[in-house]
Amino acid sequence: xxxxxxxxxxxxxxxxxxxxxxxxxxxxxxxxxxxxxxxxxxxxxxxxxxxxxxxxxxxxxxxxxxxxxxxxxxxxxxxxxxxxxxxxxxxxxxxxxxxxxxxxxxxxxxxxxxxxxxxxxxxxxxxxxxxxxxxxxxxxxxxxxxxxxxxxxxxxxxxxxxxxxxxxxxxxxxxxxxxxxxxxxxxxxxxxxxxxxxxxxxxxxxxxxxxxxxxxxxxxxxxxxxxxxxxxxxxxxxxxxxxxxxxxxxxxx
Ligand code: ADE
Numbered sequence: 557x558x559x560x561x562x563x564x565x566x567x568x569x570x571x572x573x574x575x576x577x578x579x580x581x582x583x584x585x586x587x588x589x590x591x592x593x594x595x596x597x598x599x600x601x602x603x604x605x606x607x608x609x610x611x612x613x614x615x616x617x618x619x620x621x622x623x624x625x626x627x628x629x630x631x632x633x634x635x636x637x638x639x640x641x642x643x644x645x646x647x648x649x650x651x652x653x654x655x656x657x658x659x660x661x662x663x664x665x666x667x668x669x670x671x672x673x674x675x676x677x678x679x680x681x682x683x684x685x686x687x688x689x690x691x692x693x694x695x696x697x698x699x700x701x702x703x704x705x706x707x708x709x710x711x712x713x714x715x716x717x718x719x720x721x722x723x724x725x726x727x728x729x730x731x732x733x734x735x736x737x738x739x740x741x742x743x744x745x746x747x748x749x750x751x752x753x754x755x756x757x758x759x760x761x762x763x764x765x766x767x768x769x770x771x772x773x774x775x776x777x778x779x780x781x782x783x784x785x786x787x788x789x790x791x792x793x794x795x796x797x798x799x800x801x802x803x804x805x806x807x808x809x
Contacts, residue, residue, distance in 0.1 A: 568635025638778030
């Protein structure tokens with residue numbers, strides 16, 4: 557456990573974590589606080605992989621343990637998100653350059669969305685780590701068939717999938733009504749996607765001065781037309797895509 561540096565890999569989904577663990581030759585389980593942390597190597601780089609768990613508190617606890625107990629020197633988060641901006645479609649990737657808690661509201665004491673005592677609503681991700689992840693994501697999107705096979709690529713129209721970069725918003729709510737996503741778009745017009753953990757992990761990494769990057773595959777449009785088969789999308793598309801992007805990232809180190 558004294559080896560440094562070690563990269564923290566946080567997966568939002570069981571399937572995603574399984575796809576990561578499949579690629580590690582030597583993972584060891586280390587249980588802490590009801591979570592299984594997996595210490596291993598990928599392309600010779602030490603990492604600790606873990607499931608985020610769902611929601612801001614659970615994800616913040618997971619991130620804090622990664623930092624305090626496992627001494628990771630950066631955190632990379634992968635998962636799925638609902639598309640908010642009109643041009644963000646199912647199958648696209650969104651790389652967070654900033655994250656914000658859309659359900660934070662201590663007004664009138666503080667401005668809407670501002671996290672009290674931080675003097676800010678938005679937490680930036682690390683530029684260099686995000687750039688590296690963006691390159692890895694572009695490489696995967698350039699050849700979706702290599703990751704997903706021709707059938708799945710065609711079924712989900714992934715030859716047209718794009719990488720977007722910008723604001724991702726987080727809250728303790730699965731957004732599944734058109735009225736709710738419209739309200740988010742009105743309040744936060746530059747938001748690309750919505751999920752349930754990213755801004756919490758970004759805030760923890762901010763507190764510790766740790767580089768953080770977050771990549772999400774768009775699984776739905778955060779409206780009433782939920783994806784036909786969410787679990788199938790996660791198993792067939794989101795998990796292999798995350799693993800392939802991480803593979804390209806570790807190869808590039
Ligand atoms: N993760 C994936 N889709 C989501 C949605 N619509 N709302 C919140 N988190 C999500």
